[in-house]
Amino acid sequence: MSETLPKKSTVDKPRIERAVREILAAIGEDPEREGVLGTPRRVADAYEYLFSGLNEDPTHHLEVGFAEDYGNVVVVRDIHLASLCEHHLLPFIGKAHLAYAPKGRVVGLSKLARVVEGYARRPQLQERLTAQIADALYGYLGSWGSVVVIEADHTCMTMRGVQKPGSITVTTAARGVFEEDDARRAEVLGLIYRGGLGR
Numbered sequence: 001m002s003e004t005l006p007k008k009s010t011v012d013k014p015r016i017e018r019a020v021r022e023i024l025a026a027i028g029e030d031p032e033r034e035g036v037l038g039t040p041r042r043v044a045d046a047y048e049y050l051f052s053g054l055n056e057d058p059t060h061h062l063e064v065g066f067a068e069d070y071g072n073v074v075v076v077r078d079i080h081l082a083s084l085c086e087h088h089l090l091p092f093i094g095k096a097h098l099a100y101a102p103k104g105r106v107v108g109l110s111k112l113a114r115v116v117e118g119y120a121r122r123p124q125l126q127e128r129l130t131a132q133i134a135d136a137l138y139g140y141l142g143s144w145g146s147v148v149v150i151e152a153d154h155t156c157m158t159m160r161g162v163q164k165p166g167s168i169t170v171t172t173a174a175r176g177v178f179e180e181d182d183a184r185r186a187e188v189l190g191l192i193y194r195g196g197l198g199r
């Protein structure tokens with residue numbers, strides 16, 4: 001077994017349950033009320049799943065690739081993305097668009113989605129998530145370069161505070177040849193943006 005395979009969950013669920021009961025009491029709810037009695041356990045189960053990426057090095061999904069002399073850029077659009085912002089532990093939901101220029105090795109499309117998931121399932125910042133995926137596709141996969149665009153709706157902004165429903169945050173990261181060469185980056189961003197974002 002490789003060391004990079006997902007480890008067993010280290011989430012302390014009883015501790016989450018105690019904390020959620022405390023939150024319910026703190027907001028003025030009755031933690032014994034029938035409707036919320038099971039809530040601490042359900043939240044603990046949900047958090048174990050939503051933060052499972054903390055125990056994972058998502059680059060292990062890129063270990064199995066195919067030797068392929070494909071000279072063009074691989075672009076995968078519209079990978080569903082759901083994460084929790086580390087500032088509010090509220091969801092941000094959107095899409096990731098990935099591109100990389102293979103250097104003799106490509107990976108299956110489902111593996112790319114797994115990499116996105118692995119980095120998304122931890123307290124995150126959209127900017128860091130974007131950079132981590134770009135680094136994995138460049139450094140770990142060993143491509144000529146990578147471009148990642150993420151567009152997401154941050155519920156911490158749309159449910160509270162400035163309350164701007166429908167506002168989308170877009171972040172980009174470019175590595176390797178796409179970082180160095182403006183024209184190549186523009187070309188790939190054109191492929192990613194074709195058809196428009198936010199749809």
Ligand SMILES: [Zn+2]
Binds near residue numbers: 086090157
């Ligand atoms: Zn937030």
